[in-house]
Amino acid sequence: MPELPNDCAYTKRFDAVLAYIEANLEGDLSVQTLSHVANFSVFHFHRQFTAFVGVPVSRYVQLMRLRRAAHRLVAQGAYTVLDAALDAGFKSPEAFCRAFGRAFGSAPSVFRKNAHWQVWNTVFAVPHFSRKVLMHVRIIELPEIKVAALEHRGPPGLVNESVSQFIAWRIGSGQSPVASSRTFGIPYGNPDTTPPHAFRFAICGEIFEDVKPNEFGVHPLVIPGGRYAVVRHAGSPDHIGETIYPIYRDWLPGSGEELRDQPLVFHYLSVYPETPQDQWQTDVYVPLR
Structure with missing residues (x-):
C-alpha cells in the first residue's frame, strides 16, 4: 500500500482526535488526553488543533455537546432541558439555554418542536482558511x-x-x-x-x-x-x-x-x-x- 503524503497523514491524526471527541463527550477531553490520541506534543496541541479545525478545543467540544443535546431533545420526548444542560456540561439550564440560543438561533424548547437542522450546518461551519500565508521557514x-x-x-x-x-x-x-x-x-x-x-x-x-x-x-x-x-x-x-x-x-x-x-x-x-x-x-x- 503506498505511503500517505504527509498532509494526509496529518489529517488522519486529527480525524482520529475528532472521532475520539465525538465518542467520548462524557469523558476526559483534556488537551493532555487529546494530544496523546493524536501523538502530538502537549505543548503545541492546542495551537495545532485551533489552526487545523478553526476553533479552540473547548469551543469544539461545547459545540459537539450542544449538537448531541439538540438531537436528544428532538428524538427523546422525556429528555428535559435540565438533562440536556447537565449532559452538555453546563452548571445551570439558564447557561445552557443561552449557549443553545447562540448556536441554533432559538430556545431549546422551541427547537425541539420545530427543528431546523440546516441552522446547525450553518452555525457549526468549522472555519476554512481560503488563503495560505506565505512564510519563509x-x-x-x-x-x-x-x-x-x-x-x-x-x-x-x-x-x-x-x-x-x-x-x-x-x-x-x-x-x-x-x-x-x-x-x-x-x-x-x-x-x-x-x-x-x-x-x-x-x-x-x-x-x-x-x-x-x-x-x-x-x-x-x-x-x-x-x-x-x-x-x-x-x-x-x-x-x-x-x-x-x-x-x-x-x-x-x-x-x-x-x-x-x-x-x-x-x-x-x-x-x-x-x-x-x-x-x-x-x-x-x-x-x-
Whole structure:
C-alpha cells in the first residue's frame, strides 16, 4: 500500500482526535488526553488543533455537546432541558439555554418542536482558511543558550510590568547588556486559551556568567539546543499569533516534521523605544524533534 503524503497523514491524526471527541463527550477531553490520541506534543496541541479545525478545543467540544443535546431533545420526548444542560456540561439550564440560543438561533424548547437542522450546518461551519500565508521557514540547529530569566505569572496584559522589572535588573546588574546580549521570551502557554491567572511567560536576556543574587527574582535558565523551525514576525509582538498559527496550519502538516515537547522561543531583534513596536522584528523558534 503506498505511503500517505504527509498532509494526509496529518489529517488522519486529527480525524482520529475528532472521532475520539465525538465518542467520548462524557469523558476526559483534556488537551493532555487529546494530544496523546493524536501523538502530538502537549505543548503545541492546542495551537495545532485551533489552526487545523478553526476553533479552540473547548469551543469544539461545547459545540459537539450542544449538537448531541439538540438531537436528544428532538428524538427523546422525556429528555428535559435540565438533562440536556447537565449532559452538555453546563452548571445551570439558564447557561445552557443561552449557549443553545447562540448556536441554533432559538430556545431549546422551541427547537425541539420545530427543528431546523440546516441552522446547525450553518452555525457549526468549522472555519476554512481560503488563503495560505506565505512564510519563509528556516530550519536551524541551535546551540543551547544560557539566559537570565524573570518569570511573569498572571494576565498577559501585565507582562510589560514584568518587562520593566527585568529591564531594571538588566541595567542595575550590567550582566546582560542590551547592545551585546540577545533578548528572548518564552511563553509557557497560549494567551488565547490559558486562564489569565495561570499564564506564565519568561523574559530572558543572554548571559555569559552566573546570575548574581538579586531582589528581582531573576534566575538562570537554559534555552535548550536542537533543531528549530524559524519564522520571522514583523510588527508588534502583541499580534505574534498572526505568524504563529500559520506555522501550525500551513507549514507543519506538509513538512514531515514533528514538534518537540517544549515551548516556543521568541527572539526579539528590535529594541524599544529606539524601534517603534509596529516596526519590530521577532524570530519565532518552533522546537522540532
